[in-house]
Structure formats: structure tokens, C-alpha cells
Amino acid sequence: MKNQVEVSFNQTAYEIDAQALKDNLNKLIKSLDYIELITSKRELLTLEQVEQVIISKTGFKNILMSATLLGVETEYAYLQRNLDAIRLDVIEFKDNIPTLKDSALEELKSIHTTYLKDELVKDYNILNEACTILNKLSNPSFTDCLNRNYLGQWSVNILKLNNSNF
Structure with missing residues (x-):
């Protein structure tokens, strides 16, 4: 990276975007909790894989009825809304614990900083x-x-x- 001179930094925009990254991380953690509740394994699965586990536990082909029968309809609905929207490119696992990548926060800081030409x-x-x-x-x-x-x-x-x- 070149020797850059910082002119200004938009702290408010940075904090808003950093909070969005933290919310993304929290969605992943909550999704992992719900996947563990449904599958008894704490690992990141696709929605299709979770659906297969639910269906295999009940034997019914209707996923919504199967989730209701197992009492995990709320958790399944959350996974359905959020699982595909989680940005995994900004998350790393340290000792099997998801955390934000330092590089993602540095990139965010760079985006909200104006540098001298x-x-x-x-x-x-x-x-x-x-x-x-x-x-x-x-x-x-x-x-x-x-x-x-x-x-x-x-x-x-x-x-x-x-x-x-x-």
C-alpha cells in the first residue's frame, strides 16, 4: 500500500457499516444455534441440508408440517429468512468460534476514509x-x-x- 495521507474519516458511516457486519455475525451465530437445535450438530449447513434432516426425522415430505411436528417451525423460519443472506466472506472461525475478519474491518475503514490525492x-x-x-x-x-x-x-x-x- 502506498504512503497515504488521511484527509477525513466518516466515523458515522463506518459505525453503521460495522454494526451491519456485527449483525451479520450475530445472524450466523443464531443460525448455528438453530441448526444445532434441529440437527444436534453445530456446523454450518445449507437450508437444503437442514430441510433433509427435518424431513428424515419425521418421514413427511412437507417441510412446514415436519418442522411444526418437531416443534422447530420458528427456528426453521429464521433459517429460511436468514441463512442464505449471511455474508461468510467477512467471517472467520477461530477455535471454532465465528468472528469478524480483521481485514473486513480494515477494508471498511479504508472505504470510509478520504485520502489525499x-x-x-x-x-x-x-x-x-x-x-x-x-x-x-x-x-x-x-x-x-x-x-x-x-x-x-x-x-x-x-x-x-x-x-x-x-
């Missing part, structure tokens, strides 16, 4: 050095002794510096 970074660094040097002046008002001509060139007004009251 690449062609201006060199000039920014030079201006930053100039500020550091100017801040070392014994009297801050000495910066008034700088002149700029019509070509944009800077010079020191020696007469003004000599006549300044410090």
Missing part, C-alpha cells in the same frame, strides 16, 4: 517539513517577513525582519 503527497510532505521549520522560529510573527512574488516564489523580506520588534 497521490500527486499531492510529495507536496504535502514538503509543506509539512516547512511547517516544522517555521514552528522552530524564536518569534512566530517572523513568518510575516516572508514574501511571495507573482510567480509564487517565496523569499525573506530582510528589511522587514530587521525592523521587527521581537
Whole structure:
């Protein structure tokens, strides 16, 4: 990654999107809980696999009736609404516990950050050095002794510096 200079960061938008990622993680955790309740195994399955387990337990081909018979109609309905919508690309499993990937949060931070244009970074660094040097002046008002001509060139007004009251 290039040496980038941050201009601004949209904290509000970042927090909204980060919360959406956390909600996504919570959906996965809740889905895993419901899958475990239905199948007795805590593993991520597709909706079709969950349906096969429900149907095989009851012997009925109607999934809704089978889920009702097993008393898992609420859990099945939740899985039906949410299982396919979970973004697995932003989640990793650490010791079999789902967590958000650090890279997903870093990417989110980068999306909500405005950076200085690449062609201006060199000039920014030079201006930053100039500020550091100017801040070392014994009297801050000495910066008034700088002149700029019509070509944009800077010079020191020696007469003004000599006549300044410090």
C-alpha cells in the first residue's frame, strides 16, 4: 500500500457499516444455534441440508408440517429468512468460534476514509517539513517577513525582519 495521507474519516458511516457486519455475525451465530437445535450438530449447513434432516426425522415430505411436528417451525423460519443472506466472506472461525475478519474491518475503514490525492503527497510532505521549520522560529510573527512574488516564489523580506520588534 502506498504512503497515504488521511484527509477525513466518516466515523458515522463506518459505525453503521460495522454494526451491519456485527449483525451479520450475530445472524450466523443464531443460525448455528438453530441448526444445532434441529440437527444436534453445530456446523454450518445449507437450508437444503437442514430441510433433509427435518424431513428424515419425521418421514413427511412437507417441510412446514415436519418442522411444526418437531416443534422447530420458528427456528426453521429464521433459517429460511436468514441463512442464505449471511455474508461468510467477512467471517472467520477461530477455535471454532465465528468472528469478524480483521481485514473486513480494515477494508471498511479504508472505504470510509478520504485520502489525499497521490500527486499531492510529495507536496504535502514538503509543506509539512516547512511547517516544522517555521514552528522552530524564536518569534512566530517572523513568518510575516516572508514574501511571495507573482510567480509564487517565496523569499525573506530582510528589511522587514530587521525592523521587527521581537
